[in-house]
Amino acid sequence: MKVLELVAHNVMGVKDVRFDLEGHNLFLIGGKNGQGKTSAIKALLMALCGRSGMSDYPEVALREGEDSGFVTVKLSGSQELHDDKGFTVRLHMKRKVGGGVSEEFEVLDSTGDPAASPRDLLKSLYSLKAFDPMAFERMSPKEQLALVVKLVGLDLSELDSEYKEKYAERTQVNNAGKKLKAVVDAMKSHDDAPKEMVSMGDLADKMNAAVQHNSTLEKMRRNIESGTKNLRSTEEQIEEINQKIEQLAKKAADLAALSASMEARIKAEEEELSNMPPEIDVTEIKSQMSVLESQNQKFLENKNRSEKLAELEDMRSQSEALTNRLKQILEEKASKIKNANWPVPGLSLTDDCVLYEDLPFQQANKAKRVEISTKIGMALNPSLRLLVCEDGSSLDTDTLSVLDEMLKEGDFQMIMEVVTRTQQDNDLCSVVIRNGHVDATAS
Numbered sequence: 001m002k003v004l005e006l007v008a009h010n011v012m013g014v015k016d017v018r019f020d021l022e023g024h025n026l027f028l029i030g031g032k033n034g035q036g037k038t039s040a041i042k043a044l045l046m047a048l049c050g051r052s053g054m055s056d057y058p059e060v061a062l063r064e065g066e067d068s069g070f071v072t073v074k075l076s077g078s079q080e081l082h083d084d085k086g087f088t089v090r091l092h093m094k095r096k097v098g099g100g101v102s103e104e105f106e107v108l109d110s111t112g113d114p115a116a117s118p119r120d121l122l123k124s125l126y127s128l129k130a131f132d133p134m135a136f137e138r139m140s141p142k143e144q145l146a147l148v149v150k151l152v153g154l155d156l157s158e159l160d161s162e163y164k165e166k167y168a169e170r171t172q173v174n175n176a177g178k179k180l181k182a183v184v185d186a187m188k189s190h191d192d193a194p195k196e197m198v199s200m201g202d203l204a205d206k207m208n209a210a211v212q213h214n215s216t217l218e219k220m221r222r223n224i225e226s227g228t229k230n231l232r233s234t235e236e237q238i239e240e241i242n243q244k245i246e247q248l249a250k251k252a253a254d255l256a257a258l259s260a261s262m263e264a265r266i267k268a269e270e271e272e273l274s275n276m277p278p279e280i281d282v283t284e285i286k287s288q289m290s291v292l293e294s295q296n297q298k299f300l301e302n303k304n305r306s307e308k309l310a311e312l313e314d315m316r317s318q319s320e321a322l323t324n325r326l327k328q329i330l331e332e333k334a335s336k337i338k339n340a341n342w343p344v345p346g347l348s349l350t351d352d353c354v355l356y357e358d359l360p361f362q363q364a365n366k367a368k369r370v371e372i373s374t375k376i377g378m379a380l381n382p383s384l385r386l387l388v389c390e391d392g393s394s395l396d397t398d399t400l401s402v403l404d405e406m407l408k409e410g411d412f413q414m415i416m417e418v419v420t421r422t423q424q425d426n427d428l429c430s431v432v433i434r435n436g437h438v439d440a441t442a443s
Contacts, residue, residue: 001080002076003413005019008071010062012042014040014433017431017436018438019431025414027431029416030420032421039436044073046071046091047071047089063436067094070093073090085110088107089122090108091104107122132389134373136377137373145349152341152343159332162329166326173319174319177312180315190298193302195299203288207286214279214280217279220272220273231262231266238255238259371402386415388416392418395418
C-alpha cells in the first residue's frame with residue numbers, strides 16, 4: 001500500500017496544498033523556513049497516526065484564524081485489508097464556540113463505506129518508527145541495537161540470561177576457590193607423618209599402672225615415716241610414764257601394748273615395702289606418648305590438607321566447565337547473529353551496539369548511515385510502504401540519488417523535507433511550498 005495523494009487545508013502553517021505522489025519514490029518537499037513544509041508532513045502523519053501514534057501531535061492543528069480545515073490522504077489498495085482498489089483517510093477539524101477545536105476522523109473503502117475501527121485499521125499497516133528512517137540514526141546505540149534485534153528476529157534473551165547466570169556462578173566459584181587456596185597454602189604439610197593414626201591405649205595403660213604403683217610406694221613411705229614419728233613420741237611418753245610408774249602403771253601397760261602393735265605393723269609394712277618392685281621411671285613412657293601425639297597431629301593435618309586440595313580441584317573443574325559453557329553461549333550467539341536475515345549486507349551487532357562492516361554504526365560515513373537507516377525503515381514497514389523524513393537538508397545530491405534508487409528497487413516511497421536556498425535547490429524538489437501553498441512558479 002502506498003500514498004497516492006495528500007490534500008491539506010488550513011492545517012497549522014498550511015493554507016492549501018495538494019501533493020500527487022503516485023509514481024514518485026523520493027518526494028522532496030522544498031521551501032524556505034517557516035513556509036509550511038513541516039506542517040504539510042505533520043498533516044499527513046496526523047491523518048495516518050492520530051494522537052496516540054504521534055508523540056508531537058499538535059495541541060491545536062487548525063490554522064490560526066480559520067474556522068475549519070481538513071486533511072485527505074488517498075491510499076492504494078491492500079490485499080491485507082481486503083480492498084484492492086484503495087482507501088481514503090479523512091481528518092476534519094472545526095473550531096468550537098469558545099476557541100477549542102473538534103476533530104473527526106474516518107477511513108473510507110473504495111465503495112465509500114466507512115471502516116468501523118479506522119485507527120485500528122491503519123495501525124495494522126505500519127510501525128511508527130519506520131516513518132522517519134533518520135530516526136534510527138539519531139537513536140542511542142542501545143536503542144538501535146534493540147530495534148535491529150527485533151527487526152531480524154533475533155531472540156538472544158535466553159542466551160544472554162544464561163551467560164549472565166553462568167558468569168556470576170563462575171565468579172562465585174573462583175572467589176571461593178581463591179579463599180580456599182589461601183587456606184590450603186597456609187596449612188602445614190608433613191613428609192614424615194604416619195600413614196594412619198597410632199593408638200596410645202597401651203602406653204596409657206602402662207602410664208596409669210606406673211602412676212598407681214608409684215603412688216602406693218609413696219603412700220607406704222609416708223605411713224612408715226608417720227609410724228616412726230609416732231613410735232618416738234610413744235617412747236618419750238613411756239619414759240615419762242616410767243617416772244610415774246606407780247601412778248600410771250596401767251596406762252604404761254596399755255601404751256606398751258600399743259607400741260608393740262605399732263612396731264609390729266611398721267615391721268610388716270617395711271617387710272612389704274622391701275618386697276615391692278623398685279619405682280618405675282615414667283620418663284620414657286612420656287617421651288613415647290609425646291612422639292605418638294606429634295605423629296598423629298601430622299597425620300590429621302595432612303589428611304585435612306588433602307581434603308581441601310580435593311575440594312579445590314573440584315572448584316577448578318566447576319570453573320572450567322562454566323568457562324566452556326560461556327564460550328559455547330558466545331559461539332551460539334555469534335552463529336545466530338551470522339545467520340540472521342539482515343536487511344543490509346555487512347550489518348552485525350555486539351552486546352553494546354549495531355556494527356557495519358565490523359565497526360560501530362556511528363563510525364560509518366553520513367551517506368552510508370542514511371542508506372542503512374532507510375533500508376531498516378523499509379524492513380520495518382512492509383505494508384504501508386512509506387517513509388517520512390522531516391530533516392533532509394544535510395543530504396547531498398549523491399546521497400539523494402542513492403536513496404531514490406534504493407526506494408525504486410524496494411518499491412517504497414519517501415517524503416522528505418528540505419530547505420531550499422537557490423533555484424537549483426528548487427529544481428531538485430517535487431514541490432516547493434511558499435506561504436502555505438504549493439508554489440507553481442518555483443520550478
